[in-house]
Amino acid sequence: MRERSYGRGPADLRPTTIEPGFVRPATGSALISVGETRVICTTSAQDGVPRWMAGQGRGWLTAEYGMLPASTGQRKARDATRGRLDGRTVEIQRLIGRSLRGVIDFQALGERTLYLDCDVLQADGGTRCASITGAYVALSLACARLQGEGLLKRSPLTGSVAAVSCGMIDGAPLLDLDYSEDSTAEVDANVVMTGEGGLIEVQATAERTPLSRAHLDELLAIAAAGIDQLRLAQQQAISDALAPGLGSVAEATSPQS
Numbered sequence: 001m002r003e004r005s006y007g008r009g010p011a012d013l014r015p016t017t018i019e020p021g022f023v024r025p026a027t028g029s030a031l032i033s034v035g036e037t038r039v040i041c042t043t044s045a046q047d048g049v050p051r052w053m054a055g056q057g058r059g060w061l062t063a064e065y066g067m068l069p070a071s072t073g074q075r076k077a078r079d080a081t082r083g084r085l086d087g088r089t090v091e092i093q094r095l096i097g098r099s100l101r102g103v104i105d106f107q108a109l110g111e112r113t114l115y116l117d118c119d120v121l122q123a124d125g126g127t128r129c130a131s132i133t134g135a136y137v138a139l140s141l142a143c144a145r146l147q148g149e150g151l152l153k154r155s156p157l158t159g160s161v162a163a164v165s166c167g168m169i170d171g172a173p174l175l176d177l178d179y180s181e182d183s184t185a186e187v188d189a190n191v192v193m194t195g196e197g198g199l200i201e202v203q204a205t206a207e208r209t210p211l212s213r214a215h216l217d218e219l220l221a222i223a224a225a226g227i228d229q230l231r232l233a234q235q236q237a238i239s240d241a242l243a244p245g246l247g248s249v250a251e252a253t254s255p256q257s
Contacts, residue, residue, distance in 0.1 A: 059109025
């Protein structure tokens with residue numbers, strides 16, 4: 001078995017912290033760090049909805065995702081410079097939007113749009129999963145703020161959501177792949193789940209070896225355990241932000257195998 005970063009066992013997360021309220025002007029925000037991957041997640045609220053939804057009394061949520069030019073070491077050109085979004089960016093921001101829309105009651109939101117922005121400061125694998133996990137914290141804080149300001153009668157959140165990567169390397173299931181692992185995995189997967197254990201999305205790709213049903217079950221099992229830990233970190237970050245005087249950084253920890 002190869003040595004993993006941070007001396008982790010196969011079913012261990014990378015050191016993960018969530019700092020709520022990182023961007024003060026935003027309606028809700030969080031900085032999530034997963035190993036060397038760091039993503040700023042913000043939620044902004046605006047009155048009104050897309051034209052195709054107007055007059056229905058329901059709100060909307062959409063997401064945007066981007067990587068800063070120096071986030072991968074080799075400079076990545078800004079989308080604005082190229083004049084278009086690349087396919088990966090479009091795919092990831094659609095995934096983030098789908099994931100968070102899965103836990104929103106749009107009727108409770110009213111005719112209001114929530115914009116989730118996930119900006120990658122530093123990438124070392126798992127940026128889409130970190131974005132979803134951090135975006136939920138930013139969204140939850142935004143909803144609490146809107147309630148506190150009397151703009152929402154009740155929270156539109158119907159549950160929590162988090163995401164984690166996993167994969168098969170040398171025939172063994174591993175949780176939370178960093179870039180070096182993801183780039184050599186026989187199978188890599190991204191799993192998005194609610195706090196109640198419901199699957200929102202599973203993205204699994206066999207690069208060289210077909211994925212067996214037994215291995216898929218193993219990957220889902222370790223992903224579910226990892227997401228349980230991330231959910232606790234999310235809850236702690238939200239509690240810290242809403243209770244003045246408490247610490248401002250929540251950490252996901254797992255026992256070393």
